[in-house]
Amino acid sequence: MLLEVKELTVQFATEAGLLTAVENVSFEVKAGEVVGIVGESGCGKSVTALSILRLIPRPPGRFARGRIVFKGQDLLSLPLGALRQIRGKQIGMIFQEPMTALSPLKRVGRQMVEILRVHEPGLSKAQAWAAATRWLASVGIPEPAERMHSYPFQLSGGMRQRVMIAMALMLHPALLIADEPTTALDVTIQAQVFELIREMKADDTSMLLITHDMGVIWELCDRVLVMYASHIVEAGDTNALFDDPRHPYTRGLLRAMPRLDAEIEQLEAIEGQVPSPLDYPPGCHFSARCPIAIERCQTEAPPLERLADGRQVACFRATEPLADGENRHG
Numbered sequence: 463m464l465l466e467v468k469e470l471t472v473q474f475a476t477e478a479g480l481l482t483a484v485e486n487v488s489f490e491v492k493a494g495e496v497v498g499i500v501g502e503s504g505c506g507k508s509v510t511a512l513s514i515l516r517l518i519p520r521p522p523g524r525f526a527r528g529r530i531v532f533k534g535q536d537l538l539s540l541p542l543g544a545l546r547q548i549r550g551k552q553i554g555m556i557f558q559e560p561m562t563a564l565s566p567l568k569r570v571g572r573q574m575v576e577i578l579r580v581h582e583p584g585l586s587k588a589q590a591w592a593a594a595t596r597w598l599a600s601v602g603i604p605e606p607a608e609r610m611h612s613y614p615f616q617l618s619g620g621m622r623q624r625v626m627i628a629m630a631l632m633l634h635p636a637l638l639i640a641d642e643p644t645t646a647l648d649v650t651i652q653a654q655v656f657e658l659i660r661e662m663k664a665d666d667t668s669m670l671l672i673t674h675d676m677g678v679i680w681e682l683c684d685r686v687l688v689m690y691a692s693h694i695v696e697a698g699d700t701n702a703l704f705d706d707p708r709h710p711y712t713r714g715l716l717r718a719m720p721r722l723d724a725e726i727e728q729l730e731a732i733e734g735q736v737p738s739p740l741d742y743p744p745g746c747h748f749s750a751r752c753p754i755a756i757e758r759c760q761t762e763a764p765p766l767e768r769l770a771d772g773r774q775v776a777c778f779r780a781t782e783p784l785a786d787g788e789n790r791h792g
């Protein structure tokens with residue numbers, strides 16, 4: 463197993479009180495697999511991703527519980543020096559806003575050469591420069607030799623995103639974590655970045671891809687973790703989960719997704735509001751918005767349990783047949 467996250471709980475001490483951002487989250491990423499994390503804003507996707515590289519600010523953050531095992535090493539207890547060897551080189555990360563990963567004051571080429579030479583001290587400057595130029599070309603940047611001399615602010619958002627992807631890929635990480643890599647981009651550039659991700663997938667790079675968009679999951683992911691208010695509520699193969707979602711929240715997400723095969727586009731937002739992470743209810747976090755909640759759901763949190771088909775669902779009613787008139791997505 464490449465990555466195993468086990469019973470991870472992450473909390474933040476805020477002025478308003480103790481906030482649980484991620485609670486008892488467990489999942490795995492196998493070699494060559496693309497795993498998606500999907501869920502509404504604030505559900506804990508980024509905190510989960512940042513925890514893997516221990517990039518949570520501590521304080522106010524705190525790993526209250528859990529283990530993160532990458533290639534057999536527990537990243538949460540690894541000495542910082544050893545962790546730095548893993549960041550970038552073994553586990554790459556691309557963020558929603560590329561400016562956070564790029565230095566604004568250095569030309570693109572110089573940044574890339576510096577990173578390459580830190581990880582491969584044997585490379586000469588000229589060799590590293592040539593390699594970096596090839597990487598810019600490989601992510602579809604036109605005139606890469608010229609772009610090596612550009613400052614990040616001289617590039618468009620889409621080009622900056624590609625530079626960040628090139629910088630992450632050039633170290634050949636075994637795992638790439640991409641947190642909303644296309645959210646800030648326009649549709650054409652989004653499509654190009656998706657194409658790049660597909661190529662990486664074909665090259666056997668494992669990926670953890672974070673998005674709030676079920677369409678992105680469908681396009682790119684082998685497996686999906688659905689998060690709601692700090693918990694994983696459903697996890698399974700993308701096909702199975704789209705075909706027969708078992709958690710009412712997953713059904714809601716799918717109903718809210720535009721569909722090409724629908725004759726009339728019927729987008730339904732999920733009613734109600736996500737509870738405050740400072741004050742999650744004692745039972746199922748989704749119970750207040752859930753169309754099929756029963757009394758038990760208010761007081762008892764359903765555990766994430768494996769069904770016969772291998773998928774995991776945290777719902778007391780996961781195996782019940784759907785009521786008459788309910789389609790598979792509702």
Ligand SMILES: Nc1ncnc2c1ncn2[C@@H]1O[C@H](COP(=O)(O)OP(=O)(O)OP(=O)(O)O)[C@@H](O)[C@H]1O
Nearest residue numbers: 474483502503504505506507508509510522674739
């Ligand atoms: N540094 C921090 N200090 C305090 N609270 C934080 C911090 N970082 C995240 N949180 C809180 O943790 C919870 C989970 O946040 P997270 O960023 O993981 O959400 P997300 O699912 O990535 O949302 P989005 O889709 O908006 O990116 C939120 O309630 C957020 O306010």
Ligand SMILES: [Mg+2]
Nearest residue numbers: 507508509641
């Ligand atoms: Mg986020």
